[in-house]
Amino acid sequence: MADRTTAVTQPRPPAPLREGETIFTALHQVASALPNHLALMSGGAGGERATRITYSxxxxxxxxxxxxxxxxxxxxxxxxxxxxxxxxxxxxxxxxxxxxxxxxxxxxxxxxxxxxxxxxxxxxxxxxxxxxxxxxxxxxxxxxxxxxxxxxxxxxxxxxxxxxxxxxxxxxxxxxxxxxxxxxxxxxxxxxxxxxxxxxxxxxxxxxxxxxxxYQHKRLSTHALTTTHAAANSGEPRTPMNEIFGTTYPLTHPTGLTTAIWQPILTAGTSVFPELWNPAECLDLFEESRVTHIAGPPEHWQQLIEEQRRRPRRLPQLCHATTHGSAPAPLAVGVRKAFGIPLHIHPDH
The missing domain is CATH 3.40.50.980 (Rossmann fold)
Structure with missing residues (x-):
């Protein structure tokens, strides 16, 4: 499996999707232009090494x-x-x-x-x-x-x-x-x-x-790109078009699928997600992969805050944190104190 250090460090995004094009148009473009670029990194449960999959x-x-x-x-x-x-x-x-x-x-x-x-x-x-x-x-x-x-x-x-x-x-x-x-x-x-x-x-x-x-192809792609552009325009420091999207939402949840599949492929980025929910192992995975984005439900964020306080991880590239639905006000304060960035709360979709 290819390691991210062997990939192109500043990939260019796929061409914008035109009418009638789907995520597969972008997947073919990225796999052709950046075959060794890391597409996804998953697992890491129980001390096992995470699986790395390139775009090709x-x-x-x-x-x-x-x-x-x-x-x-x-x-x-x-x-x-x-x-x-x-x-x-x-x-x-x-x-x-x-x-x-x-x-x-x-x-x-x-x-x-x-x-x-x-x-x-x-x-x-x-x-x-x-x-x-x-x-x-x-x-x-x-x-x-x-x-x-x-x-x-x-x-x-x-x-x-x-x-x-x-x-x-x-x-x-x-x-x-x-x-x-x-x-x-x-x-x-x-x-x-x-x-x-x-x-x-x-x-x-x-x-x-x-x-x-x-969900339709157009709806999923539009939401993924809108969310990504919102992060880009949030005023937070970030590395353009080299995003590493971490998520604790499962792949059976709309946000999990958006963050783990649509956002990375449509922006030539990388997807990172755990096989099992465990806050300690999850933060270890995010530290290893140097995530730039983390999306998770409020209850996961609370446990991540507690784990980060217990044993801080170095996440120097992390610039965007999101959750969905209703989140208690103290949660945003906790995220800023533990991770140094604001928590963006989006409505359910």
Whole structure:
């Protein structure tokens, strides 16, 4: 994996998106111009080294995973549910769904069996990909238990032990896809251009009956760029177009997806996020990666403040801190004292 020290230190941003262009236009531009630039850095839980993925590697994985979904029969317009841990593979699989024009539905691993079944039923998911055995989550068994009551569900795909539940083995599918499409051939899936149609359906489990909120390519890109430009115009010192976006929001949350995927790719930046929430390990990861931005929910910020007071980390490039929703007034004071920068509070979107 490429280290950030080997990347171009001042990458130029992709060209502004034109009508009909999506995040994949920017991804191809950055992967072509800056193949060794660090795209994302994730993990670092339990003392393990964080995984680093360059832009060329990210594009390669997205195309490979898109091939796997195609081999499973997923077609443009169908719904693919993803119940995965907070890791680089989750971000890549989500992009692969969007790459072939499918509607992606990210689902937390912690939902109840009833919530899982309700979400799969109401979204009409034809395929569900789960990661089994991750930190005690046995999502493959739970998916098998509800699958008989889901007539739209055609494929159960498991990362991990697929044999026990009779599901498709994702890792085997990845090995078997060799020869399906070569980089020098015309890709069987043109880049998606339907920027006004939903590409993401994010479940909201804060209600008795879960609901989903749809997001379009245009809405996600516009929000990501607006947020980035707001940071650029905030008057805080920063390094233009070499941003390192850290987030403690999960990849099942709109802000987590914006900060971990859309903002970095649209600005040729780098995404940094933990696999598991742990304030000490999270700050260690942010210190190692030299983040310039941190986004997190209020409860995470409070724990980060306490951890930074306990053992200060050097974050010399950090210039922007954000949270969403309602945050208590003392939180902003705590962020400024612990990290030396103001906390920007944005409304939920």
């Amino acid at each position: 590697q990210l594009l390669e994985h997205v195309e490979r995973f898109a091939d796997v979904l195609t081999l499973c029969g997923v077609r443009r317009g169908e719904t693919v549910a993803l119940q995965m841990p907070n890791c680089w593979g989750s971000a890549t699989l989500l992009l692969a769904c969007l790459r072939i024009g499918a509607l992606a539905v990210p689902i937390p691993q912690t939902v109840t069996t009833h919530q899982l079944e309700h979400t799969l039923a109401t979204t009409g998911a034809s395929t569900c990909v789960v990661y089994d055995g991750h930190h005690g989550h046995h999502n493959a068994q739970e998916l098998l238990a509800v699958s008989a009551r889901l007539p739209d569900l055609r494929h159960r795909i498991v990362v991990g032990d697929a044999r026990t539940t009779g599901a498709l083995d994702f890792e085997r599918l990845c090995r078997d896809r060799s020869g399906v499409w070569q980089a020098d051939e015309e890709h069987p899936h043109p880049l998606p251009r339907d920027t006004d149609n939903p590409c993401l359906a994010i479940p909201d489990f804060n209600h008795r009956t879960p609901t989903t909120i749809n």
